[in-house]
Amino acid sequence: AIHGARILFAIIFAGISLGLDGNANKYQEWAVDVDERADNVNWYDQDCLDGPFKDNGEALKIRHEINCDADCMEAGSKWSVLYKFNAAIFLLEGFNAGGMILGIYW
Numbered sequence: 879a880i881h882g883a884r885i886l887f888a889i890i891f892a893g894i895s896l897g898l899d900g901n902a903n904k905y906q907e908w909a910v911d912v913d914e915r916a917d918n919v920n921w922y923d924q925d926c927l928d929g930p931f932k933d934n935g936e937a938l939k940i941r942h943e944i945n946c947d948a949d950c951m952e953a954g955s956k957w958s959v960l961y962k963f964n965a966a967i968f969l970l971e972g973f974n975a976g977g978m979i980l981g982i983y984w
Contacts, residue, residue, distance in 0.1 A: 881976075889968075892965045892972065899962055
C-alpha cells in the first residue's frame, strides 16, 4: 500500500512541476513575441515586477541594486530549470515504487 501511495504522490508532484515548467515556457514565448531581443534572456527568471510582491517600487529598487549586466540577464537565475529536474526526480521515484511493487509480487 505504501508503494502505491508513493507512485500517486510522485505522479501528482511530477505533474505540478511539469505544469510550472510549461508556464515558464509560455511566459518566455510571450516575452519573445513582445520583443525579439527577449530571445536571449530567460524572462521567467528575471521578471520581478508586477509579480507576487507587495511593493513594486521596492522590487524595482532591488532589481537595480543587483546590477545585472547583459551576460547575467542572459544566464538568468536558472530557477526554471529546477522544475524539469524536480519532475524528473519525482518520475524516477514513481518508477522506483513501481519496481518495488513488481518485485514484491514477482
